[in-house]
Amino acid sequence: MSAVPTRRRVRAVLVGLVAMVIGLAPAAAAHAQAVSSEAADGPTAVARARVAADVLMSSYDPNKAWFPSSWWNSAVALQTIGDYMQRTDDRRYLPQLDNTFQKDQGKFPAGELSGDELWGNFTSRAIDDSEWWGLTWIQAYDVTGDAKYLRMAAKIAEFTNGYWDNTCGGGVWWNAERTYKNAVTNGLYIRLTAELHNRMPGDKRWLARSQAAWDWFAGSGMINSSGLVEDGVNDDCQSNGQTVWSYNQGLAVGGALELWRATGDPKLLSTARRLADAAIDGGLTTDGVLTEACDTLDRTCDDNAKQFKGIFLRYLMDLADTTHADKYKTFVTRQAETIWAQDHDAADRLGTRWAGGTSTDHPNVFDWRTQASALSALIAAVPVPAPKRSLTANTSPAQPVVMPADDGSTKLTVNVGVSVTGPASQPVTAKVTVRAPDGWTVSPTTGTVVLRPRGSAHPASGTFPVQVTVPATAEDGHHDVSATVTADSGLSFSTRSEVTVAHKIDFDTGTAAEMPWLWDADGSQSNGVQNRFADGNHYFVYRFPFSADTATARATLTIDNEYVVEASSDGEHWTTVSKEARRVTDGSNKADQVIDLTAYLGPDKATYLRVSDSFPEDGWGGRVYHVTAATTK
Structure with missing residues (x-):
């Protein structure tokens, strides 16, 4: 049976269920959706999402078919692009989805596409990482109707089910070593299995697993008395009271909502709303803006947490679309407007702090992970159906x-x-x-x-x-x-x-001050304040447009690990000017390298510096912390 008729039938049933649960006649529910679709800012919402999606996809590596250096984050970023295409009908990035599906479903050694060895079919010892890919391929199925994506998602879910046991009365283990049962792994499992059921006519197996997973999760104690989801359970099978992260909250909302679609149980929809309300009524917000625990000006979110808020918005979008509740639509709009006004730069990059704000030691960070996260808020603000113009x-x-x-x-x-x-x-x-x-x-x-x-x-x-x-x-x-x-x-x-x-060059890498000088980021990364590195065959290039009256120039790079530094007068022809010939992976060679750029002043006095990896096979490429340059006239 084809995918499209099945999904249409599911939607038709859901409209009636929503109308009964929230007390609207079907005609009133249809009217609420029509009003939303006619919102005056609809074309602007589509436009913002498009430019942000384009910026995100500029970081996609077509050769390795991922976003460099993060396996699970890549899954979520691609799922977000799937959300974007489904929401707006822009289909330009379907080839990238299929490119990843074709290239990355095999087995890979540790360090090739992830810190972990990949076991094939997008699975690894990190069970939650595997589940993210399962949700990504269901989204690809929803966008394309191609059953190969749904089959892959089922393989991943079957793999995940192998890590369910009766320890603590049930639940899926976080890792293959079976050391921890937590909210993210089980929230993912509930949503994944319920989505499979809702796309497989006549299914009973996935529904039973989803229901069992929800019953265990709801009784685990991880949902605290405030309606907020704590991180996991300890060895005594009690909630450990660890940080409430927005993505755990979002997955709990999404899991309850998808299982409600499967069962029609009104208690599940009520729970989804209660969990959402707990987050947006102040549990996870500051002045009405979704805020992660690490978003404060005295902290820096790691590469994982950078993407958490977008996951919450993905499932809040689903809840807003389903209930048409003004409260959720208003919250979504607030997030999108705040991001665009306060967390959006001239290059259409979106940062980790949605309300903006920066500090010297903990600046607001802009990278593809933060881009994907904030993009989810922009997508959620696009009305359904999206404006054609x-x-x-x-x-x-x-x-x-x-x-x-x-x-x-x-x-x-x-x-x-x-x-x-x-x-x-x-x-x-x-x-x-x-x-x-x-x-x-x-x-x-x-x-x-x-x-x-x-x-x-x-x-x-x-x-x-x-x-x-x-x-x-x-x-x-x-x-x-x-x-x-x-x-x-x-x-x-x-x-x-x-x-x-500027009359001088002096900046820390990995900060907003670096960006105007970063001519080509390629696949380079910055995993914290004051560093940028390029591993394997990746590189990054700085362009210094010295003034027309420049006579001599030199640059100083604070650099370590296995680096190659090349200079050019045109950005095309390169000469090696500094190189680490030893295999140094611990930063012990960190030092200032002074490079005379005079011979590389171009006709317009611009000079280019490229940093890459002197031993690309081991993945410890050049890492730069600080850059200065001086000239004489």
């Missing part, structure tokens, strides 16, 4: 650097990218208006881009280039060149290029 804009470069000469202005080209969706064969004329700071000039200031939409699946795109002239008197700091794009039917979207004017 939408308009987006971005700038390239988004964060250029200008190092002015002592006299004379500096020119740079900024490209305003425009993309639209809408009915095919109906041209859209987008008007572009660009503004620069006082004393700067931009040419042209207005113009149009004519595009022919092809529906929602593949947005049509075009570019409007402008030349910006930065005066020699421009003060050091960040200056916005803003662009607003408008079209018929009231469509509008704003973007900006944040131009950094």
